[in-house]
Amino acid sequence: MSLHRPKPPLPSDDTRWKLVNATMRRNGYADHALIETLHSVQDAFGFLDETALRFVAASLDVPLSKVFGVATFYHLFRLKPKGRHTCVVCTGTACYIKGAGVLVDALRAHHQVEPGETTADGALSVLTARCVGACGLAPAAVVDGEVVGKLAPEALLERLDQLEHAKTAPAPPPRARAPA
């Protein structure tokens, strides 16, 4: 027999918390669902803040230190909000051979941003990834969820400029989806 503490209330009436709660419920509030749960927080909110970490820790009955440990261990989890747009430059081997470094340098020079950071105006987050698996399209980057390949630095910069100018246009689909 184990003692169960009552589940904590949702941190706010933001409906996105219900999605997070649903993930935990589906996994029976088991502690091994921690990574799944953090994924669903990040999918819903874009990043993991302290409120979220505390809420997940209390709900799964896991020490906050452990939740923080997991959240910082895995590269995909972000503890800070990201910019309005993201550009993930693939730095896998094939892209490296074909000039991923030049793309990163161009972003650094043109937008004054290091990989892993967001520009001061909050417009663009630049990240690097360990191979997005589009090696046939090297060098590749993922701009707002869309893979763009065979990139020259000028083409990448131009594409990012277009994003900012098309701010009012509807956002592109988050990810390539298979037909139903």
Add this chain to the structure above:
Amino acid sequence: MHLDDLAEQAATIRARDAETEHEIRVCMAASCQSSGSGQVLDALRAGVEPQTQSCRVKGVGCMGLCSAGPLVAVAAPGDTLNASRLYRDVAPTDAPAILDNLGNPEPIERLHCPTDQPFFTAQHRIVLEHSGRIDPDSLDDAIAVGGYSALVRALTELTPAEVLREVTSSGLRGRGGGGYPTGLKWSTVAKMPGGQKYVVCNADEGDPGAFMDRAVLESDPHRVIEGMAIAGYAVGASKGYVYVRAEYPLAVERLTNAIRKAKRAGFLGSQIADTQFGFEIELRLGAGAFVCGEETALMASIQGLRGQPRPRPPYPAEAGLWGCPTLINNVETFANIAPIVREGGDWFAALGTEGSKGTKVFALAGTIVNTGLIEVPMGTRLAHIIEVIGGGIPGGGRVKAVQTGGPSGGCIPRAHLDTPVDYDSLKGLGTIMGSGGMIVMDERSSMVDVARYFMEFCMTESCGKCVPCRTGTQQMHALLERIAAAEAGRAELALLEELCEVVQATSLCGLGQTAPNPVLSTLRYFRDEYESRLVD
């Protein structure tokens, strides 16, 4: 369900499909989707609206030649990839031309990609036999080509011991990189006393430049599910986990869909094929940690912990997930199981070399004409793969080196390209088979830079648990930076070599133990490149 029922069901689906005259297959794997194959599929679908008996448009998995995407194949139902008419670099605006040309004996010349070229004809497809032919989201398509018949046969006609015997006699070795004999691993788990056991599929394909497992999951997910269920039956496990990278959203989506459909059709769940055997599969997402490809780290991650490895023994076969006996194999290993059960272990063992049986899927990338996915028998010569199948270096340049095994592997120089690709020959050259990434570099690539690149990778991916890996990779990286910048002398190079030995010998897990490999192998074959940058 009996084997006869399943065969009848397959025959019915095939007969229904055969009523269609033309089948247009559009590659919907990740690479072609990135080049816009989704719009091509939509345009073709719109062109044959309303759907008629004469033509069916469907999305399929990877056809292999990723650099020519989006790829579209026009075939008769049931045709193999090589028997189909293939079009390359297809744009949505090409849809009317393709549809108009359907009955024409001549292909559209400007889009035609002949399938009688060596890239297609020199391959031997077992793992990828249905990839690019079937719709990965359709269970009917999978059943039509014999999907789940090996599982039903194993459950209704073979004992677990007989399944083990077939897998053992096949000589199959782990395709994740280690090359451990699969039959031996399965037998160890099977021998453990009863109770809860687990089957885990390692789909945390982290080597940069490797995308074989992703292609299998995106193109033929049912084959992996079937392999896992057969494994569960053979070792006495009722629960399976697939640990897949979160970086592969399409693979995750298709696998989730496939698991749901397999369950609904009774190929997963309790009392599969009216037997006492039950098997469930759950999906677990990674979160971007290379070290989680290591089996003990992977298990920690499935349990919701930080993905840090632990010492072995005990091996997962004895004490794995939650302390229970656990069988861990890679995606491609599981993808080989159904054909082995279907055709027999001896059939598989007849392919390949003395110590490496069957075929291997490679992801060809880097400076090469045909980038993409290939499957060849073990023992195929590297030169054959690169010059004949891969089409050589664009513009006719010379190969300088081929990198295999990712950050745990090494570079094979041009002089050794005549080597047959198998576990033992590659080891002899100071690299490893790895999971199957093969990156071709021409004369312009600097080997010191390549070594530094992989060391940077290992340094950032080190989990930080053991000192040799955590500190050693940082020190080696710093030395490589200085050598690359021509700021170091002979003493630093000697120190680098010493560190390589120490890190190799004393690290806890494979990540640290193999981290020096790219340095050691480039030092072995390209020492002059290091020495030319020394300042004394």
